[in-house]
Amino acid sequence: MSPSLISRAGGALSTGTQHTTGFFHGRTIEELGEQLRRDELRAVDLATAALAAVDALDGELNAVVTLDREGALRAAEKADAELSDGLDRGPLHGIPVAVKDIIDVAGLRTTMGSAHFADHVSTSDAECVRRLREAGAVIIGKTTTHEFAFGPTGDRAHNGPSRNPHDTGRMTGGSSGGSGAAVAAGMVPLALGTDTGGSVRIPASLCGVAGFKPAHGAIPADGVFPLSQTLDHVGVLAGTTADCRLAYRVLAGLRPMPSREHGSEVSLGWIPPDLLHPTDPRVTGVARTALDLDGIDVREVRPSGLEGMLRAFGAIQFSEAHAVHAERIADAPQLFTDDVLAILRLAGETAGWQYVRALGERDDWRAEVAGLLDEVELLAMPTTSVTAPEIDQREIEVNGTRTQVRGPLIGLTRPWNLAGAPAISVPAGTVDGLPVGLQLVGRPGQEDRLFAVAARLSR
Numbered sequence: 001m002s003p004s005l006i007s008r009a010g011g012a013l014s015t016g017t018q019h020t021t022g023f024f025h026g027r028t029i030e031e032l033g034e035q036l037r038r039d040e041l042r043a044v045d046l047a048t049a050a051l052a053a054v055d056a057l058d059g060e061l062n063a064v065v066t067l068d069r070e071g072a073l074r075a076a077e078k079a080d081a082e083l084s085d086g087l088d089r090g091p092l093h094g095i096p097v098a099v100k101d102i103i104d105v106a107g108l109r110t111t112m113g114s115a116h117f118a119d120h121v122s123t124s125d126a127e128c129v130r131r132l133r134e135a136g137a138v139i140i141g142k143t144t145t146h147e148f149a150f151g152p153t154g155d156r157a158h159n160g161p162s163r164n165p166h167d168t169g170r171m172t173g174g175s176s177g178g179s180g181a182a183v184a185a186g187m188v189p190l191a192l193g194t195d196t197g198g199s200v201r202i203p204a205s206l207c208g209v210a211g212f213k214p215a216h217g218a219i220p221a222d223g224v225f226p227l228s229q230t231l232d233h234v235g236v237l238a239g240t241t242a243d244c245r246l247a248y249r250v251l252a253g254l255r256p257m258p259s260r261e262h263g264s265e266v267s268l269g270w271i272p273p274d275l276l277h278p279t280d281p282r283v284t285g286v287a288r289t290a291l292d293l294d295g296i297d298v299r300e301v302r303p304s305g306l307e308g309m310l311r312a313f314g315a316i317q318f319s320e321a322h323a324v325h326a327e328r329i330a331d332a333p334q335l336f337t338d339d340v341l342a343i344l345r346l347a348g349e350t351a352g353w354q355y356v357r358a359l360g361e362r363d364d365w366r367a368e369v370a371g372l373l374d375e376v377e378l379l380a381m382p383t384t385s386v387t388a389p390e391i392d393q394r395e396i397e398v399n400g401t402r403t404q405v406r407g408p409l410i411g412l413t414r415p416w417n418l419a420g421a422p423a424i425s426v427p428a429g430t431v432d433g434l435p436v437g438l439q440l441v442g443r444p445g446q447e448d449r450l451f452a453v454a455a456r457l458s459r
Contacts (some may be wrong), residue, residue, distance in 0.1 A: 021165075022053030025186025029095055029243045032189065036083065036094050043083075043094030043138060047076035050096040050140045053187040061163045063172075063181035065101050066109045067141040072096070075138045082136065090256055091246045093136030098182050098191040101142040102149050103234075104223040105129050112225050113145040113157035113175075115335040116328055126223025128192060128234050128251050135250045140188055144178030147340045149194055149227045150321060151175055152202050152409035155391045156337045163391065164207055166434055170388040173202035173409060176237065180207040183237045190247055191237045196227045197317065198383075198413025200235035201425035205383035205437025208427050210458065211237045212244040212451075215444035216420035219251045228320040230362075231313070231417045241426055241455040248447065259452060264294075266453050268440075269301035269376035276306065277411025278398045279385035286436040287382035290428040290457050301376065305368045306415075308361040313418045315358035318347035362418050369419040373443045378453055383425040383437030384409050416441050422450055426458040 023046075024032075035041040051069055058064050079094040099105055102112050104122035106129075111117045129139065144162040146154050154177025155161030162177035164170040165185040172181045176193025180203025183191050193200040195213040204211025212235055219234040226232055236247040242259060249256055268291060273279040291298050303309075322329075325344050333341055372379060385408035389396050396405045416423040421441050428438035438457060442450035 022057060022186030023049035024053070024096075024189040024239070026239070027189060028240055029091060029189050029238070029246055032095060033091055033093070037088070043076040043079035044073065046094060046096050047072045047138050047140070050188050053185070054140070057185050057187060060168050061165060061181045061185055062160050063143055063162050063178040063185065063187065064098065065111060065142050065144050065159045065178065068105075068108055068139060071107070072138055072140050075133070079136050079138060089134070089136030090250065092132065092190075092250055095137050095190060096140045096188045097132055097137045098140050098143045098179060098188045099129060100176050100179050100191070100193045101145045102194060102225040103129060103192055105139055105142065108142055110142065110225070111158060112149070113147040113159070115158045116332065118158055124223065127220040129223070131251055131253070132192075143176070143182055143191060146175035146177060147337050148225070148325070149175040149196060149199060150340050150343060152198060152406055153389070154178075154180075154203060156339050161391050164388050166208060167388065170390055170434070171206060171393075173206035173384070173388065175199040176235075177203045179237045180204055180209060180211070183207070183209045183239060189239060190243060193235050193237055194224060194227075195233045195235045195417065196231045197313070197410045197417050200233075200237060201383050201413050201423060201437065201439060202409050204237055204425040205439075206388040206435060208435030209237055209239055210241050210244050210424065210426050210454070211235065212248055212424045213416070213422065214248055214252065214447065215422045218422070218444075219248070226320070226324055228317040230316050230320060233417065241424065241451055241458055244424065245448075245451040259448065259455075265297065266295060266378070267297045267299070267376045268378050268380045269372055270298050271301055271303065271379055271381045273381045273385060273412055275302060276381070276415065277385050277407055278401060278403070279382060279408070279412070280387070280398055280431070282431045283382050283384070283386060283436050286429040286431060287380075287438045290438045290459055291380060293456065298380070299376065301372055301379065303368055303372060305365055309365045309415055309418055312358040312361035312365060313414050315350050315354040316362065316418070318350040319355040322347040322350070365415070366419050369421060370443070377442070378450060379441040381412055381439055382428075383412060383439040385411055387431050387434035387436060412439060420444070422447050424450060424454045426454045428457075429459050
């Protein structure tokens with residue numbers, strides 16, 4: 001195994017080779033903002049620290065595919081000048097941010113993790129990036145994505161696999177793996193990702209950070225390369241739930257507001273994860289134990305429409321993904337990685353009637369989830385069924401059963417994309433030194449409650 005780059009306590013580890021975490025590990029956006037406004041730090045200092053962390057750590061992690069040194073320092077200088085002139089754009093002013101490499105950033109390569117777009121340079125910013133810039137954030141560069149965001153492992157990209165800072169021989173999870181690794185290693189305090197079946201929450205879980213997928217459409221996807229438009233969400237990864245909330249409010253066009261706890265009593269519906277996918281009992285135990293706090297009322301809930309949910313998710317994702325790539329599959333199949341080409345070809349076998357039926361089954365599932373959330377405030381379960389598998393591992397044993405590695409990674413997250421509901425993964429603890437995520441799902445419009453409870457339960 002490769003040596004660990006990061007410990008739960010942070011700082012340096014001496015495991016044969018001395019490694020350090022980046023400047024932002026253990027530092028929150030709120031704390032950094034306070035230091036900026038007290039003139040204890042400058043935005044240029046933060047940008048320089050982010051660039052230095054990438055230089056020091058990315059040779060092993062491969063979290064960053066394109067680094068914008070000049071652009072980042074120029075934006076940081078502008079942020080400093082604005083603060084000096086009394087212009088404060090809000091909580092992200094001067095904060096370094098990394099952007100997943102399927103999201104357009106003007107003047108930078110956007111490769112989609114694929115040889116098909118290896119030299120593609122975006123001519124304009126995606127709407128979510130424009131909103132970050134308007135809020136004073138400093139774009140550092142682009143993070144590694146699983147090819148075309150079509151995979152939960154994070155180890156299939158034209159620029160190679162992103163690597164988990166807790167053990168560089170293991171996956172980050174995908175498809176926003178580079179964003180997860182960059183935040184976990186302290187290269188940046190915040191990164192953008194996308195989430196079609198779990199692609200923000202999976203790397204958050206495996207890398208031990210917070211990852212938030214909002215309600216469908218809450219953050220605009222203009223300028224984001226599509227995988228499955230019915231299921232695609234733009235999301236955020238950060239060190240803490242509070243930082244995810246700050247970023248979400250900016251990206252969703254909401255006014256910054258202080259976080260409020262809406263009473264101490266919370267009703268949670270625990271979904272036994274094996275209903276959704278076979279799960280390592282140690283992972284289940286860590287996630288369930290995280291709920292054992294005073295004022296947390298946990299009851300078991302068992303959704304009944306799981307067969308239709310699985311059928312609908314698969315038909316919608318496959319149909320829409322194949323429609324995006326049909327010409328590339330026919331004209332230049334050799335430019336795809338083998339894994340992604342195989343699943344895209346399989347996706348092409350989905351019939352039109354299956355897609356039409358799936359849209360109705362999606363509506364049924366959304367109604368069922370809404371009904372569950374009439375009975376409890378939030379739903380809870382682990383984020384992934386296993387801790388981080390090894391890079392290139394394609395089969396895994398869960399509870400004595402061999403299975404393809406994709407299932408244990410995506411099995412607990414994809415239902416909530418189909419529902420279009422806000423969902424967050426927060427660190428719950430570890431198994432054998434590897435992070436375990438706790439996932440909470442809420443109702444659209446109740447995001448502040450979701451964030452407040454997630455912060456309370458995060459370990």
